[in-house]
Amino acid sequence: MDYNCVVLIKQVPDTKSITGDVMNDDGTVKRSALPAIFNPEDLNALELALEIKDRFGGHITVITMGLPAASAILRESLYRGADEAILVTDRRCAASDTLATSYILSCAVKKLDYDIVLCGRQAIDGDTAQVGPQLAEKLGVTQITYVEELIGLDVRTITAQRNIGNGWQQVKAELPVLVTVMGDANSPRVAAARKMMKYKKALTPIEVEGKIKAENPEAGEADIKELAEHKCSKLVEKGLLIKQWDLDVLEADLNWCGQSGSPTKVHRIQSVVLAAKESKEVEPNNKGISDMIHELIEEKTIA
Amino acid sequence: MIEVNRKGEVWVFAEQHNGQLEDTPIELMSKARHLADILGVQLAAAVLGDNVKEVAGKMIHYGADKVYLAEDPLLGTYQTNSYAKVMYDLIHKYEPQIVLYGATIAGRDLAPRIASATKAGLTADCTDLQIGDHETVKDKKLHKNLLFQIRPAFGGNIIATIINHDRWPQMATVREGVMPAPEAETTRSGEIIEEEVELSRQDLPLEILDEHKRPKKVDLKASRIIVAGGAGVGSKDNFQLIWDLANCLGAAPAATRAAVDLGFIDHDHQVGQTGTTVRPSLYIAVGISGAIQHQAGMSQSRKIVAVNNDPDAPIFGIAHYKIVGDLNEVVPIMIKSIKEKGIKD
Numbered sequence: 001m002d003y004n005c006v007v008l009i010k011q012v013p014d015t016k017s018i019t020g021d022v023m024n025d026d027g028t029v030k031r032s033a034l035p036a037i038f039n040p041e042d043l044n045a046l047e048l049a050l051e052i053k054d055r056f057g058g059h060i061t062v063i064t065m066g067l068p069a070a071s072a073i074l075r076e077s078l079y080r081g082a083d084e085a086i087l088v089t090d091r092r093c094a095a096s097d098t099l100a101t102s103y104i105l106s107c108a109v110k111k112l113d114y115d116i117v118l119c120g121r122q123a124i125d126g127d128t129a130q131v132g133p134q135l136a137e138k139l140g141v142t143q144i145t146y147v148e149e150l151i152g153l154d155v156r157t158i159t160a161q162r163n164i165g166n167g168w169q170q171v172k173a174e175l176p177v178l179v180t181v182m183g184d185a186n187s188p189r190v191a192a193a194r195k196m197m198k199y200k201k202a203l204t205p206i207e208v209e210g211k212i213k214a215e216n217p218e219a220g221e222a223d224i225k226e227l228a229e230h231k232c233s234k235l236v237e238k239g240l241l242i243k244q245w246d247l248d249v250l251e252a253d254l255n256w257c258g259q260s261g262s263p264t265k266v267h268r269i270q271s272v273v274l275a276a277k278e279s280k281e282v283e284p285n286n287k288g289i290s291d292m293i294h295e296l297i298e299e300k301t302i303a
Numbered sequence: 304m305i306e307v308n309r310k311g312e313v314w315v316f317a318e319q320h321n322g323q324l325e326d327t328p329i330e331l332m333s334k335a336r337h338l339a340d341i342l343g344v345q346l347a348a349a350v351l352g353d354n355v356k357e358v359a360g361k362m363i364h365y366g367a368d369k370v371y372l373a374e375d376p377l378l379g380t381y382q383t384n385s386y387a388k389v390m391y392d393l394i395h396k397y398e399p400q401i402v403l404y405g406a407t408i409a410g411r412d413l414a415p416r417i418a419s420a421t422k423a424g425l426t427a428d429c430t431d432l433q434i435g436d437h438e439t440v441k442d443k444k445l446h447k448n449l450l451f452q453i454r455p456a457f458g459g460n461i462i463a464t465i466i467n468h469d470r471w472p473q474m475a476t477v478r479e480g481v482m483p484a485p486e487a488e489t490t491r492s493g494e495i496i497e498e499e500v501e502l503s504r505q506d507l508p509l510e511i512l513d514e515h516k517r518p519k520k521v522d523l524k525a526s527r528i529i530v531a532g533g534a535g536v537g538s539k540d541n542f543q544l545i546w547d548l549a550n551c552l553g554a555a556p557a558a559t560r561a562a563v564d565l566g567f568i569d570h571d572h573q574v575g576q577t578g579t580t581v582r583p584s585l586y587i588a589v590g591i592s593g594a595i596q597h598q599a600g601m602s603q604s605r606k607i608v609a610v611n612n613d614p615d616a617p618i619f620g621i622a623h624y625k626i627v628g629d630l631n632e633v634v635p636i637m638i639k640s641i642k643e644k645g646i647k648d
Contacts, residue, residue: 015458098427102419126456127576128427130415133383137419142508143383145412159512165408167516171509256422263304263424263470267437267451270462279619282608284628290640292608292624297644301585301606302528302552 001155002057003115003175005049008105008135009042009062009077011070012125038073041120043188045181048150049118050081050189056153058115059083063108065093065101068206074242078199079191087204090246092258098126100261102134107250109139116158117178121146129180136178144171145180202240208232304422304470309448311400311472313339315367316390316413317348318405319358320381326484326524327405331477332365333485334432335403339368341434342448347371347399351389353379356495363493365485370493371397375500377507381409385506387416393498394421399472401450403432406476414476424467426452426475430580430599437466449473459576459595480524480580481603520571521555528554528585531574531601534561535590535611535630542567544634545589551641557581559597575600587637590630593618610634 013034049060062077064070065088074085088108096104109117117139122129129145136143144160151159151170159172163182203211209228216224235241247257255261282288296302305311315335318325328348339346348362351373359370373389394402394417402417404410406428418425431453437446450473452465467473523529530552532545542562549556558568560575574581576596586604591597593609593616601607602621609622610633619625626633 013457015460097424098415099418099422099424124458126427127458128415129411130418130425130427133412133415134419137387137416143412143416144509145383146408163408164514164516166519167514169514170512172512173509263422263467264426264452264465265437265439265468266463267435267449267466268464270464271460279623279625282624282626284626284633284636286636286640289626289633289636290643292626293637293640293644296585296606302641 001153002059003052003153004113005052005058005060005116005118006109006112006114007042007046007049007060007062007077007082007118008109008131009046009064009073009120010039010123011036011064011066011073012039012123013037015124036069036072038076039120039123039125041122041181041183042073043120044183044185045118045120045179046077046080046082047186047188048147048179048181049116051150051186052116052153053081061086061112061114063088063105065089065104065108068204071204071207071242074204075199075202076191078202079196080189081192081195084243085202086243086245088245088250089204089206090257092247092254095259095262096257097262097264098128098130098134099263100257102131102138103256103261104247104250104252105131105135106138107247107252108245109135111245111250115175117141117176119178119180121180121182132178132180139176139178142173142177143180144173144177146182147179148182148185150185199240201235201238202242203235204242204244205232206244208235208241305395305398305472307469307471308398308400310344311398312345312347313342313401314399314403314472315346315348315362316402316404316410317350317358317362317370318381318407318409319350319352319355320409322352322355322358324358324361325405325407327407327410327477327479328362329365329484330480330482331403331405332362332367334477334482335401336366336485338401338432338434338450342400344400345369347397349373349390349393349402351378351386353377359495361487363495364487364489364491366488366491368493370495371498372495373498373500375502377502377504378500380511381413382507382509382511383412383416384508385502386413387420388502388506389498389500390417391420392501394472402472402474404474404476406478410476414474418474421472423470423472423474424465426454426465426467429454429475429477430481432475432477437468439468450475455576455599459599478580480582483582520569521557523555523557523572523574523579523581526555526581527583528552528587529557529574529581529583529601529604530554530587530589531557531559531591532562532567532589533559533591533597534565535592536562536567537590539565539567541631544630548587548589548634548638551638552585554585554587559591559594561594588618588622589634591618592616593620
């Protein structure tokens with residue numbers, strides 16, 4: 001019995017590398033100034049899919065929704081063992097909140113055969129953990145969140161262990177399911193050198209066109225288009241074309257995408273400036289510290 | 304999705320397990336009471352479970368005007384689908400304007416499923432809630448008395464205020480430990496409305512095979528004084544200093560994520576964005592540089608003492624008492640000084 005796994009991944013700004021240099025004066029973050037990385041827990045979701053493929057056999061499709069540059073994490077997934085990669089990109093996806101994002105992703109997943117949909121528990125740029133459950137609802141499938149271990153798959157049932165904060169819970173459900181995967185569920189494997197050699201040539205149609213434009217600066221639009229189509233068909237033959245879907249391909253209802261599909265809006269963004277109202281320097285010696293302790297006792301902070 | 308409904312109530316989802324009410328819905332009640340009073344509407348709790356009338360009574364003691372009580376044996380154990388279905392039906396029946404959930408494991412599993420089904424907005428992991436006005440950029444229309452859903456984003460580096468002006472209810476999950484719990488007023492009375500529940504086995508797609516809960520090793524949220532160590536403490540052995548200082552103050556020992564990752568102390572002791580959020584009377588930060596993620600979990604402490612050998616450490620930006628020095632010298636002096644005072648007093 002083999003299983004079709006669909007893994008949803010996201011390219012995120014590395015929020016751990018935030019310094020003063022990447023903040024705008026108004027307190028917003030210059031996303032472009034931060035390195036873009038594979039969302040950490042999405043790597044755990046991919047690894048879980050790879051474990052399923054290793055143990056039971058199957059096919060792994062990775063999907064990301066994002067800017068054309070997000071193709072980098074699709075290639076990274078191919079290096080690690082994914083079979084197929086799809087980039088969902090469209091200007092009309094911009095400003096999507098979690099509800100609109102889950103709708104767009106559901107349109108993409110519905111075009112595929114799937115038994116198990118896997119997501120990271122949450123993405124480090126928003127930390128919402130909402131897209132997984134919202135996508136499960138839109139697909140009408142059972143969700144198993146906070147998975148820390150896949151216990152088994154038996155024909156059409158999955159058994160998994162969830163982290164419930166102060167302990168764990170083992171649950172069983174009929175396929176299809178959507179699971180969200182915790183960072184400590186596994187250790188993601190590194191890229192395989194042989195796959196890397198092969199798939200570093202994998203491109204999306206946008207990238208093919210960009211490359212041809214750069215190589216033929218004098219060529220007209222029609223020529224570029226023809227050259228790009230030719231190159232894409234050659235890549236397809238070699239299994240190196242990353243699929244690229246826009247909202248028309250997804251047959252998505254535009255009312256539920258982007259800004260119009262997003263009930264939540266940003267009212268205000270502030271940078272974090274935390275400051276104590278009054279503060280005292282305390283000398284690191286007996287007198288200084290003893291005085292401080294005295295004050296804290298006097299005001300009954302220390303009972 | 305429901306229409307904008309200015310008369311709608313403010314709701315709190317009263318998460319309970321085996322009849323035991325969670326802390327977070329209790330913490331939510333004083334804020335929710337405040338929001339409802341500003342809006343001039345009633346505050347209601349949604350209590351789902353099996354034999355949970357006692358929980359309903361408690362929610363009234365904590366400030367609810369009324370409780371929607373959905374009892375059924377099939378709601379005995381929390382499951383996403385069954386709970387989401389009952390909440391969905393209640394929301395469409397009564398059209399509350401605000402629905403709040405604790406950002407617990409169950410709350411963060413449940414709320415997005417409901418939000419997706421109702422096609423409503425949901426803001427995750429809020430640290431504050433307010434009522435305010437918002438002007439839409441395009442048409443300059445003023446939307447009065449919206450729920451300001453305030454949360455950290457980008458790893459805690461920015462604070463975003465999110466609103467939801469056209470598709471209601473306005474929903475949010477609220478982080479554990481960020482709001483002070485109200486005192487229970489056992490003389491308070493309110494209305495309990497018993498709801499019909501229509502569930503079948505189909506609504507319980509999960510079979511729960513086994514569950515293991517372990518008690519937390521420390522209750523940081525209940526501690527009046529916390530002594531926390533960071534990576535600067537240097538080693539697990541040296542972390543004994545933190546334990547010693549905590550012991551002589553009757554305080555709880557805590558740590559930053561860095562110290563936990565280095566194995567100095569168990570994760571149960573972690574304070575910060577990925578650990579526990581605390582607001583004690585006194586927070587003593589030892590060898591902690593004060594990453595924004597850590598500050599997110601402790602900046603609301605009433606008094607903060609910081610010990611660090613780096614005068615530029617960000618923790619000093621929020622400390623009431625700044626001690627620039629070697630923690631290996633400073634902490635023993637603190638212990639000695641506390642013990643002396645204890646004898647004198």
